[in-house]
Amino acid sequence: MAGGSVSECKEYLFKVLVIGELGVGKTSIIKRYVHQLFSQHYRATIGVDFALKVINWDSKTLVRLQLWDIAGQERFGNMTRVYYKEAVGAFVVFDMTRGSTFEAVSKWKHDLDSKVKLANGSPIPSVLLANKCDQKKDGSNNTAPMDNFCKETGFLGWFETSAKDNINVDEAARFLVENILANDKGLPYEESNGDRVKLDQETVAAESKSGCC
């Protein structure tokens, strides 16, 4: 999976949240971005935690992006802290064809900012996705009001996306990662995380140390 990890290559692991109302296409966007797939008939997200996308950002940088989907059933807005903790970026998604999903965007953004912050206390970078733009009915141009909305609500920017027609999904991701990387450079990140213990099956398998004295 990890292609160009040359000796000087810097590796990053970023946790990115994908949030928004039910049925706006969060899972579709993730599947499109990570697996280049689209299906009309997705069911509620069952059994999936996050999807991993490996990006050869440039010759010296490898980025592993963990895209965390809302488990469909946390949709009542009661996400566990497990979901939010240590996230460094977020997509908030709404469905262009359903106004109510846009109205919920501010709520989601507010919830996001109240539950997770960067190490320096500022909100994590987030990008607004206006999904299902392939179904947009009128050709109206709402760039100015959307720009304003983003400024007021604290989004870095917004994209009209279509998971179905693969419009702007990669671009939006690239834009977010750029911002995360910019943040990361300024932060003494993970200074004390080195001695944290992860428990997994491999640890157990690799166990050979004799127990006690």
Add this chain to the structure above:
Amino acid sequence: MAAEGLPCEFDVVILGTGLVESVVAAACSRVGQRVLHLDRRSYYAANWASFTFNGLLDWIQRRQEPPPQPDELQDWSSLLEEGEELIYLCNADSSSVSNVQVFSFTREEEESVSPPSTTEEEEAAAAAEVEEAEEETTQSTDIKEKESKEETFNEEDDGQAAGVDGEEHEAPPPDNQSRKKVSYSELLDKGRRFNIDLVSKLMFSRGSLIDLLIKSNVSRYAEFKNVSRILTCRHGNVEQVPCSRADVFGSRQLSVVEKRKLMRFLTSVVEETEQQTAYSGRPYLDFLCEQQLGDNLQHFLLHSIAMVTEDTPTEEGLASTRHFLRCLGRYGNTPFLFPVYGLGEIPQCFCRMSAVFGGIYCLRHTVHCLLLDKSNNRCKAVIDSRGQRISCSHFVVEEGYVATERKKVVTPTRSISRAVLITDASVLPAHSDQQVSLVTVPPVAAGAPVVKMVELCSSTMTCIPGTYLVHLTCQSVGSAYEDLSPVVTRMFNTPESHDQETCPSVLWCLYFNMVDGSGVQVQGHDLPPNVYVCSGPDGGLGHEHAVTQAESIFRNILPDEEFCPPAPNPEDIIYDGDSAPSTGEEEKQGEEKGEEEAGQSERGEGTGVEEVGQSESGEE
């Protein structure tokens, strides 16, 4: 986010998000049960929760408010069908916590006295400090008036006064130049970086909770820190207990002879000998005396390694010693792990796993009553706080929701005494200030309880740099304050302590009692057989009680299913083009039933379909 209606049929409805309930939720969802998981509170993990500093202050305040009026018993009989009967649940769980007392000993003045430590942020906040401190005082006083007895009043008032106008009563400790004092407003400003657990436990590295986390892959949601050392309090001094081979040989407080004796003992104890069995039923202390180990080693072995009392029978003492030794060296130098961000993470990890496998979560949402089918004496449905009738095959409930008259509890009810301190230094400073320590404190006086203390450093993400979070726990003899303040006064510097300027200062502390959950059984209550009662936190150091209980509930509900099989890794999930738009499910269903498609459609409807989203997305 949106107010949506709930589906009206589930396999398992679970009320309460404590550890036991959350493990049951994850286990049931994982094998395809439709789970609805509710909690009346606005936060996860019930009495297992952890709070930010500000969140904890809110929690404390809620304990002070008069218990909510029992909801005017709403008449749900209109929802009754032929042959049904109502069983009302109770909504007040406040009875599980009592004797809440808070003290703030932060000294606001010192901020300006020690210029090097003053940051702009603090200066900006300085104006607000006094006000906040005063608020805190009133708050604590209120609690005292309600809860505490007069005897401690004066001392407490001193402590309180110090919080407001430090210069009057306090001679600043001599080392206050070197230690940066944290002000109350700083605790509030950086409050979100605290994660203060209501429960204080550790995870035995070969205990049942660690095994379950690994086996189920729920461990992917958490990271841990090694408990880096075990300390004990002896003759008023804090000493490190040598427990690994390296510790023993590196120890400076043990003589060569003692080292040899200890090693020989620890090696020999692993296997059962005739000599050991001869001591069955007699105190472990007698057995230790017989080994002629000397006072030092005897203290370590009894209090810190076996962690038992002087009258614990030998077989029990040996069993806990062996468990301790088995757990050594799996992850670090001591047998214990502690989760980064606190223990309150663990129930949430299981909730996330349940949600990932279709469990529906609603906080601030409760169940008012159960519907009993009189023909078979089973609970067939519940009525939720919105008056919706939700049918279910099983109902799992946190003990606090069950009316006292229906509960069969071991009497007298035991309780746990707890104290939480925010301090400015470690009880035993070492080369690194990032130590996680378990401190065993033998009874300070005859009849006093054995106290276990856990000191957490900031890299556990439970407190801010420059502070330590200290949890004290014991079986209650009196109130938490009566049980634990003697230990606090002896080991820390508070306005009540004398000649202890070198000890860590307590900036803020909280005392409370919590009901000990170990007295609650899953069944045997005056409830239908498909209703399972989960106990709250017990007083033990590990999590065996909770895990055992969760597994037994799961076995009752689904005797033929595997308990928490591993969830697939996200990387291993194969996305199929258009035909089978499912996800990890095929893996799971494939391995268990080998009938992918059928299995999916069977549960697809009930849990809602993301793109089509018919049943759920009404209203708006």
